[in-house]
Amino acid sequence: MDRDPLPSWRDTPTRAAITRFVERVTGPGGVPLAERVAVFDNDGTLWSEKPVPIQADFLLRRLGEQVVADPSLVDRQPWKAVAERDHAWFDAAMTEHYEGDDTRLNTMAAGLLGAYEGISIEDFEAVAGAFLREGTHPTLGRRYVRMAFAPMVELLRYLEANGFTSYIVTGGGRDFVRPVSQEVYGIPPERVVGSSVALEYRDGRIVHTAELDVFDDGPAKPVRIWSRTGRRPLLAGGNANGDVPMLSWTAGAEPPGLALLVRHDDPDREFAYTAGADTALAEAAQHGWTVISVRDDWSRVFAD
Amino acid sequence: MDRDPLPSWRDTPTRAAITRFVERVTGPGGVPLAERVAVFDNDGTLWSEKPVPIQADFLLRRLGEQVVADPSLVDRQPWKAVAERDHAWFDAAMTEHYEGDDTRLNTMAAGLLGAYEGISIEDFEAVAGAFLREGTHPTLGRRYVRMAFAPMVELLRYLEANGFTSYIVTGGGRDFVRPVSQEVYGIPPERVVGSSVALEYRDGRIVHTAELDVFDDGPAKPVRIWSRTGRRPLLAGGNANGDVPMLSWTAGAEPPGLALLVRHDDPDREFAYTAGADTALAEAAQHGWTVISVRDDWSRVFAD
Numbered sequence: 001m002d003r004d005p006l007p008s009w010r011d012t013p014t015r016a017a018i019t020r021f022v023e024r025v026t027g028p029g030g031v032p033l034a035e036r037v038a039v040f041d042n043d044g045t046l047w048s049e050k051p052v053p054i055q056a057d058f059l060l061r062r063l064g065e066q067v068v069a070d071p072s073l074v075d076r077q078p079w080k081a082v083a084e085r086d087h088a089w090f091d092a093a094m095t096e097h098y099e100g101d102d103t104r105l106n107t108m109a110a111g112l113l114g115a116y117e118g119i120s121i122e123d124f125e126a127v128a129g130a131f132l133r134e135g136t137h138p139t140l141g142r143r144y145v146r147m148a149f150a151p152m153v154e155l156l157r158y159l160e161a162n163g164f165t166s167y168i169v170t171g172g173g174r175d176f177v178r179p180v181s182q183e184v185y186g187i188p189p190e191r192v193v194g195s196s197v198a199l200e201y202r203d204g205r206i207v208h209t210a211e212l213d214v215f216d217d218g219p220a221k222p223v224r225i226w227s228r229t230g231r232r233p234l235l236a237g238g239n240a241n242g243d244v245p246m247l248s249w250t251a252g253a254e255p256p257g258l259a260l261l262v263r264h265d266d267p268d269r270e271f272a273y274t275a276g277a278d279t280a281l282a283e284a285a286q287h288g289w290t291v292i293s294v295r296d297d298w299s300r301v302f303a304d
Numbered sequence: 305m306d307r308d309p310l311p312s313w314r315d316t317p318t319r320a321a322i323t324r325f326v327e328r329v330t331g332p333g334g335v336p337l338a339e340r341v342a343v344f345d346n347d348g349t350l351w352s353e354k355p356v357p358i359q360a361d362f363l364l365r366r367l368g369e370q371v372v373a374d375p376s377l378v379d380r381q382p383w384k385a386v387a388e389r390d391h392a393w394f395d396a397a398m399t400e401h402y403e404g405d406d407t408r409l410n411t412m413a414a415g416l417l418g419a420y421e422g423i424s425i426e427d428f429e430a431v432a433g434a435f436l437r438e439g440t441h442p443t444l445g446r447r448y449v450r451m452a453f454a455p456m457v458e459l460l461r462y463l464e465a466n467g468f469t470s471y472i473v474t475g476g477g478r479d480f481v482r483p484v485s486q487e488v489y490g491i492p493p494e495r496v497v498g499s500s501v502a503l504e505y506r507d508g509r510i511v512h513t514a515e516l517d518v519f520d521d522g523p524a525k526p527v528r529i530w531s532r533t534g535r536r537p538l539l540a541g542g543n544a545n546g547d548v549p550m551l552s553w554t555a556g557a558e559p560p561g562l563a564l565l566v567r568h569d570d571p572d573r574e575f576a577y578t579a580g581a582d583t584a585l586a587e588a589a590q591h592g593w594t595v596i597s598v599r600d601d602w603s604r605v606f607a608d
Contacts, residue, residue: 178534182338188338188534189535190534192534196531199527199530199531200523201523201549204552206526206530206553219504219505220505222505223503223504223505223510226503226510227478227500229494230479230482230492230493230494231493231494245505249505249508249510
C-alpha cells in the first residue's frame with residue numbers, strides 16, 4: 001500500500017470529498033493535465049492570519065522605524081496605532097472592509113503603500129524574505145516560515161502528484177510571499193498571484209511606487225486568475241468573504257469545481273473566529289461547498 | 305551526432321551567439337533550471353506584423369461588422385478608415401506611437417477597445433481562435449496560424465530542450481494570442497503576457513469591458529515580466545522600439561543576458577521595414593545586442 005498522502009487529515013467526510021474529487025478528475029473521462037488548475041488564498045487558508053496578518057507585522061515594524069526617524073508621525077494614523085501597539089485598530093480595518101466599510105482601510109493603506117516607496121524589487125525580495133525567515137509569530141512562537149498549515153501543504157503535494165498546477169492567489173502582497181513560496185509551499189514565485197503596489201521601470205531598475213496597482217480580493221480574484229492562467233480552476237481554497245467570488249466561480253463550472261472553505265474553530269491549536277468570514281460560511285452552507293474544520297478535520301495544524 | 309536543433313538558421317555569427325549563450329547558461333557554473341527564463345515579443349518577433357498586425361485585421365473586420373449594423377459610424381474614425389479600406393491610417397497610428405505621438409492611436413484605441421465590450425472570456429477565446437485558424441494573411445496567402453517564423457519556433461524548442469521556460473510578452477492582446485499559443489508556438493496560455501482590456505467578474509462570468517487594463521509595451525514590459533514571473537529573464541527577443549526596455553533590462557543583468565533583435569530586411573520572403581524599429585536598431589548597435597537578419601540568418605522564414 002502507498003504511504004498516506006494526507007497524514008495530517010483525519011478520516012472525515014471532508015477528506016473523502018477531496019479525494020473523491022481528485023479521483024474523478026484523474027480517472028476515466030477526467031480532465032487533461034493542462035487544465036488541472038487549483039487556486040488557494042494565502043492568509044487564513046495556507047497560513048495563519050491572526051492576531052494580525054503576517055504582512056501587517058512586517059509593515060507595522062517598518063512604520064515603527066519611520067516613527068523613530070520622524071517622531072512627528074506619531075500623531076497620524078496609521079503611525080499612531082503602531083506607536084501605541086494598537087493591533088485592534090488594524091484588525092478592525094480588515095473586518096470593516098469585509099463588512100463593506102473601507103474608511104479605515106484607506107487610511108491604513110496610504111501609510112502601508114508608502115512604506116517601501118522607491119525600493120527595488122531585488123531589495124524588497126531580500127527584506128521580505130529575511131523578515132519571514134527570522135520573524136516569529138507573536139502568540140504561537142513559531143518562525144513565520146513555519147506557520148503554514150501542514151494539512152494544506154500536504155494537499156498541495158497531493159494535488160501536484162495528481163497532475164494539478166496550483167497557484168497562490170493572495171489578497172496580501174504578491175512580492176511579500178514570493179521570496180518564501182517555494183520553501184514554505186513548494187510553489188514557485190511565478191505561481192504567486194496577489195496584491196501589489198504599482199511598479200515602475202526606471203533607469204534599468206524596477207522599483208516600488210506608493211500607488212496601489214491591484215488589490216487582489218473579492219471579484220478581483222477570478223479576474224486575476226484568468227489574467228494569469230487563462231484557465232478556470234477546478235479547485236479553489238479560501239477562508240474569508242473576499243474569497244467568495246473565486247469560490248463561486250470555481251464551483252459554478254460545468255462540471256462543478258471543488259470549493260474548499262477553511263473554518264477557524266480551534267482556539268487551542270490555532271484561532272477561533274468568524275469575523276470577515278460570515279458571508280463565506282453562509283454561501284458554503286447554501287451551495288454545499290466543502291468546509292474544512294481546523295478542529296475536526298486536521299490531526300495536526302502545523303508541522304512538528 | 306544529434307539532429308541539428310536549429311535547421312532553419314544559417315551558420316552565421318548570430319546563430320553562434322545564441323548557441324554560445326545557451327551553452328554558457330547550461331554548462332559548468334551556469335544558471336539553475338528555475339531561473340532560465342526567456343521572453344519574446346510576438347508581433348514582428350515570432351510572427352509577421354505587416355502589412356498590419358494580425359490582430360488589426362481581426363478588429364478591423366469586427367469594426368466593419370459594426371458599420372454594417374450602424375451605417376452612421378462611417379463618418380467617424382476608426383470606422384471611416386475601415387469602410388474605406390484605409391490600412392495606411394492604422395499603420396500610421398502605430399508608427400506615430402513609436403515616434404511618441406499617440407493622438408491617432410487614442411482615436412483608434414477607443415474604437416478597438418469597445419469592439420468586443422460585454423463578450424465573455426470563453427466566447428472571445430472561441431472567436432479569436434476561429435479567426436486565427438481560418439483567416440489568411442492578405443499578401444502571403446498563408447493561414448494566420450501558419451505565420452509563425454519557423455526559426456523562432458525552433459529557437460523556442462531549443463531553449464525548452466535546454467531547460468528554459470519561455471514567455472510571450474506581446475504588445476498585442478493577451479487573450480487574442482492565447483487560444484492558439486500552444487499549437488503555434490508550443491507555449492501554454494498561462495505563459496502569454498500581453499495587453500488587455502479590463503475584465504470584470506459579473507454574475508458568475510468574466511466579461512470584457514471597453515476600458516484598457518494594460519498596454520503592454522515599452523517600460524510596461526519589464527514591469528509585467530516581473531509581475532508575472534518574479535524573475536529577471538536571461539534572454540529576450542524583440543523587434544521594435546517598444547521592446548527596448550525589455551531588451552535593456554535583460555541585457556543589463558549581471559552576468560549580462562542575451563538581447564535578440566529581429567531586423568526585417570527581406571522583402572522577397574517577408575517584409576523590409578525599419579519604421580518603429582529605429583531606436584531599437586540604434587540601441588542594438590550601441591550595446592552590442594544580437595541582431596537577427598531575416599534575409600541573412602534564416603534559411604527559411606516560414607514552415608513548409
